[in-house]
Amino acid sequence: INKIAVLTSGGDSPGMNAAIRAVVRNAAYSGLKCDGIYRGFQGLIENEFIELGARDVKNTINRGGTFLKSARSKDFMTKEGRQKAYKNLKSRNIDALVVIGGDGTFTGASIFSKEYDMPIIGIPGTIDNDINGTDYTIGYDTALNTVVEAIDKIRDTASSHDRLFLVEVMGRDAGDIALNSGIGAGAEEILIPEENLGIDRLIESLDKSRKTGKTSSIVVVSEGDQIGKNIAEVAESIESSLLGYEVKVTVLGHIQRGGSPSCFDRVLASRLGVGAVDALMEGKSNIMVGIEHKKIVYVPFETAINIKKILDTDLLRVADIVST
Numbered sequence: 001i002n003k004i005a006v007l008t009s010g011g012d013s014p015g016m017n018a019a020i021r022a023v024v025r026n027a028a029y030s031g032l033k034c035d036g037i038y039r040g041f042q043g044l045i046e047n048e049f050i051e052l053g054a055r056d057v058k059n060t061i062n063r064g065g066t067f068l069k070s071a072r073s074k075d076f077m078t079k080e081g082r083q084k085a086y087k088n089l090k091s092r093n094i095d096a097l098v099v100i101g102g103d104g105t106f107t108g109a110s111i112f113s114k115e116y117d118m119p120i121i122g123i124p125g126t127i128d129n130d131i132n133g134t135d136y137t138i139g140y141d142t143a144l145n146t147v148v149e150a151i152d153k154i155r156d157t158a159s160s161h162d163r164l165f166l167v168e169v170m171g172r173d174a175g176d177i178a179l180n181s182g183i184g185a186g187a188e189e190i191l192i193p194e195e196n197l198g199i200d201r202l203i204e205s206l207d208k209s210r211k212t213g214k215t216s217s218i219v220v221v222s223e224g225d226q227i228g229k230n231i232a233e234v235a236e237s238i239e240s241s242l243l244g245y246e247v248k249v250t251v252l253g254h255i256q257r258g259g260s261p262s263c264f265d266r267v268l269a270s271r272l273g274v275g276a277v278d279a280l281m282e283g284k285s286n287i288m289v290g291i292e293h294k295k296i297v298y299v300p301f302e303t304a305i306n307i308k309k310i311l312d313t314d315l316l317r318v319a320d321i322v323s324t
Ligand code: F6P
Pocket: 011, 102, 126, 127, 128, 170, 171, 172, 223, 257
């Protein structure tokens, strides 16, 4: 191969820039040309390319978001869209593609790679940490730190006013952010999509901790949890059952996706970016580059997308014990 292209797609995450930088720099190091594609698969269809050399990615390692911008492309889900995408890649003599994103991105990449002769390597970039075959995804560590910092602040005011706070965190179908930030921020209860605690048990447990002397509480609620249709309903149920306990709701939202990446995410992104180009140079294709037990691994897209990542049940036990 002589020329590669790189794009970011789906929800952005802190450290995506560091990953682009590593791809561009390993391409330069390995004697390959490299293009960046704006706005993910949508920009690929709409022919939005930019040449990227080693110096074009200076001052990006510390920046949140993605300077190549991101999108969730509906057009790439159509045969016509993917045909245009392939034509655009060929007209710029691009031999291989690196895509940085989550499961939606890898699903698109996997379909494309079956239809066209275009080697693709995926780099897991999402705050959700919900990709099978890698211990960590880029942006997850930074998001965790953002959440913990926010909950620390909520704890101050919760404790001053003897209130119970429900804090909603992101993670569409995965409880990783909730579980780990909940332990890190000292939450009383953690509600995650993988486990349905049930509203009665939640109320019972909060009542018990009030009776053992807790005057304020923090409950971390994953956005995908199944206990109630929405967090306001959960708050109402608690307030009407635990009389005299004032319940407040804070939805952290997209603040979790921004900010300068942590050192962990910068190093992870650099390793995965370098690993992606190494993989292409070795003739690999249609795989994700991940990290397991501190080592770079290559995982077929199917394994990354179709198998649900197993939640660490030991963490559930730890969460239970330390909130006693
Ligand atoms: O997948 C990343 C994520 O941040 C999820 O945690 C969240 O549910 C979703 O993206 C939000 O997407 P959008 O930015 O399109 O609202």
